[in-house]
Amino acid sequence: MLKTVLLAATAAVSVSAADYKPVLILHGISGSAAQYDGMVADLNARGQEAYALPVFEGNPESWASLNYQVEHIAATIEGIVSADPDTYADGYHLVCHSQGGLTCRCLTEYMSDHNIDTLVSMAGPQLGVYDEAFFSFFKHVSLQDLTLEEIYHVAYNSLAQMTLSVANMWNDPNHQDEFQSSDTFLPKYNEANDEHKANFLSLNKAVFVVGDIGNSYDGGIGPWQSALFAYPDADGNLVEMEGQEFYKSDNFGLRSMDERGDLFFQTVDGVSHNDWIDKSEIYKEYVFPHLE
Template identity: 30%
Template sequence: MLCNRKMFLVVLLHVFTLSFLLAANFKLSPGPKAIVFIHGILGNYQEGSDIQKWVAEVHPDTPFYSIALYQRIKSLAPLWKQVDIIRKEVEGIMNNHSDGIHLICFSQGGLICRGILSTTQHNVDTFISLSSPLAGQYGDTSYLKYLFPNFLKSEIYKVFYSKTGQDLSIGNYWKDPHHLELYQKHSNFLAPLNNDTYTSEINDYKKNFLRLSRIVLIGGPDDGVITPWESSHFAFYDSNEKVVEFNQQRYFTEDSFGLKTLFNEGKIKIYVIPGVQHIHWHSNRTVFNSAILPWLI
């Protein structure tokens, strides 16, 4: 009888120990990080619907938030204004997910995310930039023709590099390589973010940007909107409209906002994906499987 009692106590101890270890492991292994999606110019929160569906298929417990602010025509509002409002909503999400979040940002949304990442002591783990004009925009694209049918890329600087032009989001990141002095003088969003013009906040921008664990840059030669398409990888035109790679840009070589540091630490992943038009990046399953899903961990 005594032997049976001892055996029972031993078994009970093992069960208790196993239960404790399982519980501890559960606490130490949180679920997938929450994802925040920010739409592009003239778009809305539904641009994130396919990605949300595919994430749910692979990681069903992943919290997913698609920001429903500054949609459609309202997306033409000045970018700092958009950043200020959208940042408040994203900060609320971050506060509810202390283990960190991922940002997936499409097109103009990538610039909004850059503004948030530069001005917030965030807990963003991975910033996934989905065909965003991170180094600026300069091209006769369908969007430009739709918004300004009477202007060519070579003339539109006269509009964008003015007080009125800076009241439009696209004017905030229009970078005419033939009029860089005007860009530096008038651009109140991209120029200070990239330290193309002096700002007293650049050290804070850099410190906050370096909080990232990873940046994923996605773009491709058949985009048709982002011009040059390499802007999605922080590259841009020189004065002869030849693309200068990101690692030869001044803001990289001088490490103005932390890009070089992140690159040297192996925290930047670059994807060049051909055959994808701009409006299809967020709804292309191959793009999701190859360039987005691997980093949602």
């Protein structure tokens, strides 16, 4: 009963500025808060408070372990909310891009008693990455001689897991035993956990959007279907969300959210990775209608 949003219909709903909840925005890997100045201005123009989080910006800060990032971003958000309780009294939205989209999904599981209304993940690799183009990121850390098939030896090393967000996101479908036993981030947030499940289900709505430009790489993550909780198996066959064990077992509440009608997916043809933040016509059409 997964709902694919027809945003043209929802965009027609009239909401007064006084009814808008504030928005917190998180950038992706190597990104910065300044990249969202346009989005913030567009939200402000319709009478909505918005703030792009100036945390873990650029290199190497945004490459830090995602476990470390989740812990510290959660503390940052808690500080923002507690410093201005009136603004955030009725809750707030999280709008997050790329690595930030994954980080924010895990934040909603990590933060007990959060008051997040809606999570919007824009091209966030929810099940990780495994792609020749994305592999180039590893070459920035002097691993040029490794092939795509060999990178798991480095990614699942304990030092890489403690220090590199890219290693935390590396999900090699051909080495799932090593991924499950050695990756310290993704398996933790996808496995059964009652606290994580309760926290995730306290969201009113979760929205996952991504673009399809005709190949597995959207210009930032690969496979792009990871943004919708779909991922290839060892034979290269794409397993949709409903076929994933974490969904069938409802490990962190994704199936429950789907069944209650609050899980929204959108694939937009021709939209590349950075279009979500660079093109106002894209985020105004596919993101803003969810932010009431």
